[in-house]
Amino acid sequence: MVEKDLRKEFEDCVNELKEPLLDMSKEYPTGVIMGAMLEVSLRMLMMSVGTAGALKIFGASVANIAELGPLIDKMVESGAVVDPLDFTSITGIRIVP
Numbered sequence: 001m002v003e004k005d006l007r008k009e010f011e012d013c014v015n016e017l018k019e020p021l022l023d024m025s026k027e028y029p030t031g032v033i034m035g036a037m038l039e040v041s042l043r044m045l046m047m048s049v050g051t052a053g054a055l056k057i058f059g060a061s062v063a064n065i066a067e068l069g070p071l072i073d074k075m076v077e078s079g080a081v082v083d084p085l086d087f088t089s090i091t092g093i094r095i096v097p
Helices: 003-024 030-077
Strands: none
Touching: none
């Protein structure tokens, strides 16, 4: 699959998660939802690509935080509306491997 197709598939998947996450947010605090999503993601990564592969992917995510975290912090501080499920307005995020 071409990277453009992977990005589109990824965006579609994220968009499909919006409604269930909004429903869950009525019952659980945001921190609980984020922790659960991270835990499930890491487990799925380890089961699909092994520990080394999971660490590589997780490392790329940490690099994104280090690179784009300050930008996102400034956006939040400035009052810009930041939708955590819509990364398309922030360029340079390398989520799809």
